[in-house]
Amino acid sequence: YTSGSTGRPKGVTVTHTGVLSLTTTHQERFGLGPSSRVLQFASPSFDAAFWELTMGLLSGGTLVIADRDHLMPGEPLATTLNKLAITHAMLPPVALAATEPSPLTHGTTLISGGEALTATQVERWSPNHQLFNAYGPTESTVAVTFSNSLTEPITPPIGTPNINTRIYVLDEHLNPVPPNTPGELYTTGPGLARGYLGRPALTAERFTANPYGQPGTRLYRTGDLARWTTNGQLHHLGRADDQIKIRGFRIELGEIETTLTRHPHITQATVIVREDQPGNPQLTAYIQPHPGTNPTPTELRHHTQQALPHYMVPAHIVILDELPLTPNGKINRKALPAPVHTTQATTLPRTPHEEIIAGIITDLLQLPTINTTDNFFDLGGHSLLATRLITRINTTLTTNLTIRDLFDNPTTTQLAHLVENSESHVNRPQLTTRARPEHLPLSHAQQRLWLLDQIEGPTPTYNIPLAIRLTGELDTHALTQAINDLINRHEPLRTTYRDHQGTPYQHIHPTQPHHLTLTQSAEQDLTTHAAQPFDLSAELPIRAALFSTCGTSHTLLLTLHHIAADGWSLAPMVRDLSTAYAVRVAGEEPSWEPLPVQYADHTLWQRELLGDEDDPGSEHYRQLAHWTKTLDALPDQLALPYDHPRPAT
Structure with a gap:
């Protein structure tokens, strides 16, 4: 079974077919034989335990078993390696990090796997021991690649494939990528698993036909990113799903972890995204320092700031005596504690x-x-x-x-x-309710979208579709009333955009019923409905459709035009819709407090704040002058190569 770090553990059905290839690789790479003494470090429930079993018994050597207290990383483990004359041990990086690399009397060969081995661990252990880096998903016979003996203090490769194993680094179209180019790692060979126990859909998703092998052979999509070097070594680059996006920036968590472990006092680091405050995801780093060192979060933040852009610097750095582990020796991310702000205020406000x-x-x-x-x-x-x-x-x-x-x-x-x-200090106008002129101007954001609509005509480019799955008994009459309540509460949802002598203005319609369309068609028609353009001059910028898939399952599709909403608008909109529906189901009307201001009030406030663009004393004039000067030297066209001549329009 997989470790279950991303959810419910999955049973992986692995045959004995790959055992011979794995055992032969062990003997060739690590010199295993009758005199070898292999430590059983992993839990018997973990596939690494089978790895150790084959290393010892199937190579003619001895499998050495110790109790749990003698396998604890640190001094107990070091003593066990010496006292029991261990020649070979498979230890995860976290165990290496917690154990001092004093010379072992019996010259133990160490194989590290399960997590990414860092350059710091190579630097600590390689001078006095043979150290190898291993890689293998649970969906194979334990391991599929091993490095050569590591000697240089750099981020180590995961090496080359085992005997009878093939490794491919492919792009999204299953085409091989050139050397030094990142791609997704696929593996195949006799050690490949049959699939996931009782989960045919997941098996079909992860185990695909092999376009580079004999008919009937398969590839396993590992979900890991990797790249080949020009000398044929494979480097692991982290999980494909470890690339996250925060506030518009794409971030590789592994890159932050690597930077942190380059600090001389850090032995292990892991970075996760926490959202302890809803709507505010933040990078949080957990650090295990070398014994006897005492790095501070401020020091480590400065260290990362020297090497990474600001958006990759962790918001919180938590220093732990040791990182929590799963029974399999991997970092237990679910057990990482929430950051606690322990700073005692020493410089209090004076004014x-x-x-x-x-x-x-x-x-x-x-x-x-x-x-x-x-x-x-x-x-x-x-x-x-x-x-x-x-x-x-x-x-x-x-x-x-x-x-x-x-x-x-x-x-x-x-x-x-x-x-x-x-x-x-300025005489800054306050945002309050205001008298509406006959022709209500557009905000600058609305004016931009109106202008694009005039140039391009009705287009779905700026549609915002929101599909909501509804399960259980549905009161369609109450839902229709709730949508009316939503539109009547928020003026931008019942605003059209008209033209007066060449100048656009907002026309806010009075409260009115909004008809909900109940569609019995298949859900693939959602995209067709979501792609219907809006006529901003005559049509409200919100459209609702209800798709009925069966008696108690529906999908509500709300499509909005960007001139009336943005991403931040969706949460309060769904909240108000949910509130109104609950009230309407009970046969009542929402008793909302009136909104303190509407978007039209914001528009008038914005116009007053920025002033007239022709007034040299206005903020609008100042900002326009700044950008006119800043962009003055830009060329009319960028001199980029192109495949087709640029048309006149």
Whole structure:
């Protein structure tokens, strides 16, 4: 069974066919024979235990068994290796990290697998021992590649395939990629598993036909990224699903872990994404330092800042005596503790402005207390939270600070000093309800999308589809009423965009019924409905359709135009729809408090704040002048090679 680190453990049916190839590879790579003494380190429930079994008994050697207390990483394990005259041991990197590499009297050969072996471990262990790096998914006969004996303190390769094993590094179209190019790792050979026990769909997804082998042979898609070097060595680059996306940036967690382990005091590191505060995912690093060292989070954050872009620097760094492990010796990510902010405030606010700003920061970051000298970004702040912080400071203190001000002055003390400077105070208009003119102007964001619509005509390019699975008994009448409630509550959902003498304006329709279409067609028609363009001049920018798949299963498709909503809009929209539906099912009407402002009020506030673009004293004029100057030297066209001549339009 797999370790189950990503969910429910899966039974993997592996035959005995690959045992001979594995055993022969052991003998050739590691010199196993009748005099070998192999330590049984892994739990019998783990496939590595079978690995050790074959290394010892099927090579004519001795399999040495010790009790759990004598296998604990650190001094007990080192003593066991010496006392029992172990010649070969398979140890995961976390066990190597926790054990001192003092010369072992019997010259133990070490094979590391299960997790990525780091350059730090190679540097610590290779001078006095033969150290090999192994790689193998559970869906094979334990291991499929081994490195040569490692000698250089660099990130080690996983080597070359075992006897009778083939390894391919392929792109998304199953084409081989050139050397030094990342791709997904596939393996095949007699050691390949038959599939997953009782899970034919998953088996078909992961075990595919082999286009490079004999008819009937299969490839296993490992889900790992790898690359070949020009000298035929294979390097593991992490999991394909370890590439995550936070605030628009694609991030490889393995790259951050590698950077952290390059610090001289770090023996092991793992990085995960935590979302302890809903809507605010953050990188969190867990560190196991070398015994006798005491690195600080500030020191490690500075170390990562020197090597990585800002968006890859962990928001939290948690230092642990040792990383929690599964029974199989892998890092137990589910047992990693939540970061705890333990800083005791030693520099307290001294002025009212410092007290207000510190309060806003602690509220945004969900921290109990901060020092006035703490850096906002070191505390876990990022660009999106920076926008919210500056907005709240400007609203609360009627200032006109910018995001740049925060990056240049990231502490409470520095921000308070800016606020206390009289030049930072402005007569900033407040966002309140406002009298509506006959022709309500568009916000700048709306104007952009309206202009694109005028140029391109109706197009689904800016449609935002949201499909919601509904299970159980559905009250379609109550759902229709709830959608009406949603549209009537939020004016942008009942706004069309008209033209008055060449200038667009918002036409907000009065409350009105909205008809829900009950569609009995197949769910593949969802894309057809979602791709229908909107006529912004005559049609409301929201459309609803209900797809009935069976008696108690439906899919509600809400399609919105981007001129009325964005990604941030979806959560409050679904929340309001859910609230309204629950009330309507009970035969009542929603008793919402009126919204303090509508988007039309924001539009008028924005126009007042920025002013007229022809007024040299306005913020609009200043910003336009800045970008006109900044972009002045850009060419009309980029001199890039192209396959086809550029048409006139």
